[in-house]
Amino acid sequence: MxxxxxxxxxxxxxxxxxxxxxxxxxEKGRVAGVFNRDEPWPEDAEVFDxxxxxxxxxxxxxxxxxxxxxxxYKETIASGAAAAVAGGWTSICAMPNTDPVNDSPAVTRFVIxxxxxxxxxxxxxxxxxxxxxxxxxxAEMGEMKAAGIVAVSDDGKPVGSxxxxxxxxxxxxxxxxxxxxxxxxxxxxxxxxxxxxxWSLILGLKGMPAAAEEVDAVRDCVLAKLTNARVHxxxxxxxxxxxxxxRAKELGLRVSCExxxxxxxxxxxxxxxxxxxTKMSPPLRSRDHVGALLEGLRDGTxxxxxxxxxxxxxxxxxxxxxxxxFGITGLETAVxxxxxxxxxxxxxxxxxxxxxxxxxxxxxxxxxxxTLRPGAWGDVTILDxxxxxxxxxxxxxxxxxxxxxxxxxxxxxxxxxxxxxxxxYLHPEFTRTTAARxxxxxxx
Amino acid sequence: MKVSFNRRHLLxxxxxxxxxxxxxxxxxxxxxxxxRREIKKVPALRGRTVINLFFEPSTRTRTSFEIxxxxxxxxxxxxxxxxxxxxKGETLLDTARNLEAMAPDCIVVRHSMAxxxxxxxxxxxxxxxxxxxxxxxxxxxxxxDALTIREYKGRIEGLNVAIIGDILxxxxxxxxxxxxxxxxxxxxxxxxxxxxxxxxxxxVEQGLRVERKIEDAIxxxxxxxxxxxxRERQDAAFFPSMREYAVHYGLHVEHLERATTEAIVMHxxxxxxxxxISSEIADGSRSLILDQVTNGVAVRMAVLYLLAGAHDADSGxxxxxxxxx
Numbered sequence: 001m002x003x004x005x006x007x008x009x010x011x012x013x014x015x016x017x018x019x020x021x022x023x024x025x026x027e028k029g030r031v032a033g034v035f036n037r038d039e040p041w042p043e044d045a046e047v048f049d050x051x052x053x054x055x056x057x058x059x060x061x062x063x064x065x066x067x068x069x070x071x072x073y074k075e076t077i078a079s080g081a082a083a084a085v086a087g088g089w090t091s092i093c094a095m096p097n098t099d100p101v102n103d104s105p106a107v108t109r110f111v112i113x114x115x116x117x118x119x120x121x122x123x124x125x126x127x128x129x130x131x132x133x134x135x136x137x138x139a140e141m142g143e144m145k146a147a148g149i150v151a152v153s154d155d156g157k158p159v160g161s162x163x164x165x166x167x168x169x170x171x172x173x174x175x176x177x178x179x180x181x182x183x184x185x186x187x188x189x190x191x192x193x194x195x196x197x198x199w200s201l202i203l204g205l206k207g208m209p210a211a212a213e214e215v216d217a218v219r220d221c222v223l224a225k226l227t228n229a230r231v232h233x234x235x236x237x238x239x240x241x242x243x244x245x246x247r248a249k250e251l252g253l254r255v256s257c258e259x260x261x262x263x264x265x266x267x268x269x270x271x272x273x274x275x276x277x278t279k280m281s282p283p284l285r286s287r288d289h290v291g292a293l294l295e296g297l298r299d300g301t302x303x304x305x306x307x308x309x310x311x312x313x314x315x316x317x318x319x320x321x322x323x324x325x326f327g328i329t330g331l332e333t334a335v336x337x338x339x340x341x342x343x344x345x346x347x348x349x350x351x352x353x354x355x356x357x358x359x360x361x362x363x364x365x366x367x368x369x370x371t372l373r374p375g376a377w378g379d380v381t382i383l384d385x386x387x388x389x390x391x392x393x394x395x396x397x398x399x400x401x402x403x404x405x406x407x408x409x410x411x412x413x414x415x416x417x418x419x420x421x422x423x424x425y426l427h428p429e430f431t432r433t434t435a436a437r438x439x440x441x442x443x444x
Numbered sequence: 445m446k447v448s449f450n451r452r453h454l455l456x457x458x459x460x461x462x463x464x465x466x467x468x469x470x471x472x473x474x475x476x477x478x479x480r481r482e483i484k485k486v487p488a489l490r491g492r493t494v495i496n497l498f499f500e501p502s503t504r505t506r507t508s509f510e511i512x513x514x515x516x517x518x519x520x521x522x523x524x525x526x527x528x529x530x531x532k533g534e535t536l537l538d539t540a541r542n543l544e545a546m547a548p549d550c551i552v553v554r555h556s557m558a559x560x561x562x563x564x565x566x567x568x569x570x571x572x573x574x575x576x577x578x579x580x581x582x583x584x585x586x587x588x589d590a591l592t593i594r595e596y597k598g599r600i601e602g603l604n605v606a607i608i609g610d611i612l613x614x615x616x617x618x619x620x621x622x623x624x625x626x627x628x629x630x631x632x633x634x635x636x637x638x639x640x641x642x643x644x645x646x647x648v649e650q651g652l653r654v655e656r657k658i659e660d661a662i663x664x665x666x667x668x669x670x671x672x673x674x675r676e677r678q679d680a681a682f683f684p685s686m687r688e689y690a691v692h693y694g695l696h697v698e699h700l701e702r703a704t705t706e707a708i709v710m711h712x713x714x715x716x717x718x719x720x721i722s723s724e725i726a727d728g729s730r731s732l733i734l735d736q737v738t739n740g741v742a743v744r745m746a747v748l749y750l751l752a753g754a755h756d757a758d759s760g761x762x763x764x765x766x767x768x769x
Contacts, residue, residue, distance in 0.1 A: 204578050318567075321563070
């Protein structure tokens with residue numbers, strides 16, 4: 001099957017392409033080539049009119065929680081993948097904190113098979129760093145890599161022991177696996193439910209100091225130097241942690257980091273009415289930290305935008321703030337929130353594509369993804385930077401509803417997600433508008 | 445009487461205006477006389493039901509609310525955590541909704557978790573009174589403290605108030621800081637560095653200062669408030685021992701020489717005699733600890749009266765609440 005994504009504005013940082021009037025030809029699930037719109041194309045290709053739209057290599061979310069196996073009442077791999085493509089993500093990387101934990105090739109294979117059954121987004125499993133994410137014994141990284149994991153992490157259960165982290169880094173180098181760490185020194189953040197600062201004092205809630213994240217971020221950078229491992233810091237939320245990454249990069253260490261949209265969009269003030277949809281870990285931080293994230297997104301310190309999509313059932317979030325679980329959904333709001341920064345001038349469209357596609361593919365060594373080079377997988381995200389919409393959680397594809405962003409006005413959205421040459425999602429509004437466009441579309 | 449308190453719930457002092465606080469205090473003053481009569485009962489809330497829903501042990505506050513309700517002729521029902529269905533795995537919200545289905549006119553909530561009353565106020569229709577939630581707020585305690593200060597000092601504006609002890613975990617301190625600074629007092633807080641974070645002064649815009657030494661906080665004070673220290677804090681390494689706390693952060697007679705000659709001493713109870721306060725002071729002439737308890741009933745009568753009864757004419761509150769849902 002051939003698909004021609006016609007006349008779009010193409011941005012592919014991997015090839016230095018940033019120009020309009022391009023036709024992208026996909027064939028047998030792969031990229032066949034990029035052509036000018038006046039060049040001929042195979043007549044049997046299905047034309048997908050992208051006039052006025054941005055065409056980018058498929059977006060890759062490095063950090064999601066799909067809850068399957070074990071907590072299917074919150075999310076399944078199929079429902080998570082549906083939310084992913086609706087949000088513009090053609091690939092998602094599933095954290096291992098399921099039940100059972102993905103610490104064995106059997107679980108890894110199960111995740112991959114379920115994803116294939118769903119047939120929507122690519123799902124790349126992330127394996128546990130330690131058995132059961134218990135922080136005591138290394139998990140079978142080599143076996144899991146053979147089964148298909150793309151990285152290892154004990155996300156959600158930060159690795160307390162520095163010695164264990166060192167061993168994991170050393171061991172992971174043998175399989176060229178990136179280690180992802182949720183930086184949070186457990187003794188400093190113990191029992192904390194929000195950012196420690198003025199608002200935690202006002203609300204009488206136990207705070208998690210920025211220092212808890214920063215101590216571990218610095219530790220991980222120091223250990224990255226010691227071991228020469230590939231280290232990726234998940235959902236960085238503080239100025240100090242970003243400074244640590246910046247310094248590590250200056251030293252030439254193989255350290256990277258991601259930022260989640262809620263951390264730059266909201267501050268800890270959003271917790272003021274004890275809304276449990278503002279409870280996540282790391283927590284919403286104060287204004288100064290948010291400013292540091294925007295700087296990092298602008299200056300290149302931040303490598304990727306990742307959602308930390310963490311679905312929870314409404315019953316669980318309807319508890320007292322102290323009791324409710326950490327996390328919010330994010331797959332369907334991330335691109336809209338990232339466009340807010342584009343419109344504010346924090347970064348440009350090329351950087352957006354770098355943050356959401358090029359860099360995630362590089363960090364996890366996803367071969368033939370994050371690029372539209374001929375021969376690469378035909379994963380494409382098509383976006384309308386000016387589309388105005390309101391996020392309505394009632395229409396979310398996720399099984400869960402835990403988001404603080406329902407009702408938020410957005411400008412800019414993914415209108416289609418193409419996975420291996422197949423349209424996995426098409427925005428309903430987009431179908432209508434392009435039908436009209438399509439009739440007028442006359443190739444030269 | 446013209447009502448200038450139109451709120452549906454009393455969740456904390458932080459959201460109240462100086463006018464609303466003063467109105468609450470004025471109302472409490474009128475109810476203080478009821479408790480001095482031979483027949484300590486007025487029919488203000490006859491036929492109304494007040495539920496005291498206590499998820500945390502309390503003798504003083506629960507009794508005070510119960511007496512307040514009864515002196516207003518309301519039917520008061522006490523539910524404490526040991527007898528509630530919470531132990532059967534029911535959520536706070538379900539417990540409250542079940543109680544609400546029995547049509548109470550007010551639910552008084554004490555909970556160990558900050559924000560629990562806010563949670564209920566958002567999800568329920570019945571007026572909610574916060575009787576203390578975690579380290580968040582304890583509005584009726586601050587009101588009774590203010591009523592006591594007003595009784596003895598005649599005013600609050602311009603007074604120097606020292607609050608000593610475990611500020612970090614204290615809902616009493618927070619509510620008092622909001623109330624006193626809103627009414628124009630100068631508040632200084634002091635205690636061990638672990639229990640009085642340096643940035644606590646940012647809690648309010650003005651009128652609050654953090655002092656490292658309790659002597660500096662007490663210097664020139666018109667009111668000295670002592671907070672209860674909890675033994676659990678020692679286990680959590682906030683301070684080395686009760687003995688050391690008593691020596692360095694307990695209130696002794698010598699401390700009061702730094703305060704004004706007419707200074708009064710308050711404590712929300714229950715006291716650890718010889719730890720945060722010496723018995724000499726607790727039982728001395730400057731101590732208003734029992735007056736606080738007396739005023740507590742008056743304040744709670746005022747709060748229940750304004751929330752459970754006085755908004756008959758103002759059914760708008762209920763409708764408004766429903767549209768928020």
